Amino acid sequence: MTRVAVVVGAHHAPGAACARRLLERGLDVALIGEDRGDGMHPGELLDGLPQTAGRCAVFPADPADSASFATALGRVRSTFGRTGVLVTCVGAGPDAASASGDAGPGATRAALRTLFVAGRTAAGDMVGGRWGRIVNVVAPVVTGEDAWREAQAVLAGVTAFTRSVALELAPFGITVNCVAPAALSPHERPSVGPAAPHGSGVPYPQAAADLTEHLVSDAAAAVTGQQGYVTGRLFAAAPRAPHATSDRGTGVGKR
């Protein structure tokens, strides 16, 4: 396993949980995302982790923009080294495509474009090393009864993208999998899904991090193209966003 992980979408709670878990396992974690200015400092992710934890830094970029993401990944390479692990966490929010909405297909379009840009760019880095792990994580951004309904387009798109890319990248030793809340599964009846407590008492972000930790390990070398539904509790509170440090990504936090 390489020691460099890129996490996109750490402003979502599952993304942040995955980043913290990878740090805890000693990987250097680069957070690539837009500078929201209202959230988490890498130091907060590292807070309470052991001395063996990896380094962490934020690299501001628009992860749905090819040039912006490529620039950020280049800076990750010069700071930490070549990317071996990519965790992309995308929100499953409303397209408002439906009867009441007027926003169009924006949410799904943005989420899937982020997967595409991040996946293509990072995979280019991984191919040379003949090893890589890509995990696409779905984060519900709508709670309550609407969560299932609003997540369906993104969830389906994430799954199809994951399966397709897994087939393409397997010859290079790169696995591609995705993680999503069981309560959002298409096979789940909405009436017993997001509105009710689901599965274990473990919050979904933690459950997603548990599975992601396994999927990026050497032990999961034979697992690719799969969709892991985890039965964690969906979170209710709005997650905090990662915050770019004043050194714009050149500073590296270390516990």
Next chain:
Amino acid sequence: MTATTGAEVRSSRSAGVAVVTGAGRGIGAATARRLSAAGLSVAVVDRTELDTAETVAAVTAAGGTAVGVGCDVALADEVDAAVRRVNEVLGPVDVLVNCAGVTRDRLLLTMGDDDWDTVMDVNFGGTVHWCRAVAGQMKQGGGGRIVNFSSVAADGNAGQANYAAAKAAVSGFTRTLAAELGPYGVTVNAVAPGFVATPMVDELAERLGADREAFLAEAATRSALGRVGAAEEIGEVVAFLAGSASGYVTGQTLVVDGGRP
């Protein structure tokens, strides 16, 4: 009836109004003809009005009513304008079939931004734009039928990460919209065709430098029925989902691929 475009269109036996996007050729054209045979007046939508001419002519030659409408489904403004035109000429929309689709097959590492955006914006965005544009009038009219087009590629396919994601998103969106519009008597379903002999497949074979007949023969081996599908067979399934016999079916994606061998 010799209806062509605009105010010239007259209907003598309409059982409602259907819009079929991507109806200039292939599955869309077959669907338009089939819905016309079922008595619906049909708005034949394709990139340009010229692209719709052949289908409009076929429908009207068979005694149906059709209007050709040029529209880039990826652009919300054009879709809104197209709906206004359909309403003016034919009336409120009872049936919407979102068949417009494109492919830009590339492996991920060589796929350009434009390959991704075009496929996403036409296949998924176009479906969303049209559904949003007609959902209000279907609610107001007390019901309706929406049939979207997914694909068996939505299960994942190497070289089609863009198309697979877009078509899967259509299936997911279909489930969402079915839940939202169900209370208003509107059913929303999707059809996922397998390998169907259409001009789009012909173009694919040409791009790959493959002999068309050999290409189709190879594809036939991947069907339990041992053959590729015909556009008319997809049109029949759409007609079922657009008709009264499917009134209790919604939120589904119906795979029409000749079965797995």
